[in-house]
Amino acid sequence: MILWALVFTILVVYKSLAKEVFTIRVEQPTETTYEQLIRSVSLSVQCPCARLLFTYDAFVQLEAQMHQICTSQFIDGPWIESIFGDGNWSHIPTNEFRSRGVAYFLVQQSLCTLAQLTVNSTILFLRSKYIFNGQVIPKEQLLLQIKTDIDTTIDWNILTFVAIFRLGREIIQKNQLINVFSLNWVYSLEGNNQVPYYRIPTRPISHGPNCSCATSSACTEPVFIGNEIVPGFTLGCSPMESLLRSTLTCLYNQTCLNLINIRNLSFIHPLDASLPSRFMLNSTVENLTANAFVEQWLYNISYSTFYSTCQPSICTYSVSKRKDLLEVITIILGLYSGLTLILRLIAPLLISASNLVSVLVWRRNNTVVPFT
Secondary structure, eight states: OHHHHHHHHHHHHHHHHOOEEEEEEEESOOHHHHHHHHHHHGGGOBOBOSOOEEEGGGTEEEEEEEOGGGGSGGGSHHHHHHHHTTSOOTTSOTTBHHHHHHHHHHHHHHHHHHHHHHHHHHHHHHHTOEEEOSBOOOHHHHHHHHHHHHHHHHHHHHHHHHHHHHHHHHHHHHTTOOOTTOSSEEEOOTTOOOOOTTOOOEEEOBOSTTOBTTTOSOOOEEEEETTEEEEEEEEOSSHHHHHHTOBSGGGGOHHHHHHHOTTOOTTOOOOOTTSOOSSOTTOBHHHHHHTTTEEEEEEEEOHHHHHHHHOOOEEEEEEEEOOOHHHHHHHHHHHHHHHHHHHHHHHHHHHHHHHHHHHHHHHHHTOOOOOO
8 A cells, every 4th residue: 555655646746747748830820929929938939931032122121321422513524524624734733723623523423433333232232132041030030130141241342342442542552653643753854855765754743741652652732722721632642542631621611612613603512511420520531431431321121021021821839837736636536546446456466476475485484394
């Protein structure tokens, strides 16, 4: 009886405390249903997608807000043509805005075009990028995953743009290519017209004290109109270097703009200094170029569109629970009945075996051994 009671107690305790795992199926789950399941049973929810492969373009909207200089009238034809004039600058000093001013805006136009191409290619790449997932992803996880991917791709493309741009600047400087505006080297016969036909003497230009374009591309000096310095603009060893080391300060100021608006164009207005910007008003153009003239990247990730594109037809999840009181009572009664039946079946055998053992022991203990 003691053994029976011990076995019975162990089985009852085990069956009562053990948890059972149940798999629940939800047919045609809506987005709301899925979110409720995520909140209630969390990561055990499995909702296979009907479509395993689709592009970001299906649920991500992406665009870039460019710096206002790249959408302004300062890179349009009428303004550039007015600055260009008749192109006869031979009688005007090199550091005079009227002789080289057009170079700033031609280069600015090119930089904005290159930056816009980089931005467009980045957006096109991201929109055509595939997302592969066999399961519906929870909203927070999807937003984090897509945001991280977008930020990484943007950073990489901008860094690539800047690296290629810097390489071009280095090639120009190291090869000492003479630019059309004669800002780094000029042809110089030095009063001697008797030179071989195969050699044209040149000499480097210096901008500022002790800074020669033959040894450095960082040489700069102020730009003038008459005797007045034009704020923000600097003259360097090439049109590109001149602009990159300049700022757009003058273009924000009406007084300064009047100074460089040589043709007095009435439709030219200063840049809007009140617009929110990640850049300072006195940021160099080089700083703007390093960020591809992008003020901010704007993107919207539609989780509802992602969910409908995924089209899950079923969700399953597992739950585990202990038995309630009624189930425990049922188990106790079942175990009691089962063990009782087993005891009834084996009790006669146990009694017979016990009697047999007792007889054998008695006979052994009472066997008479002859004395010799």
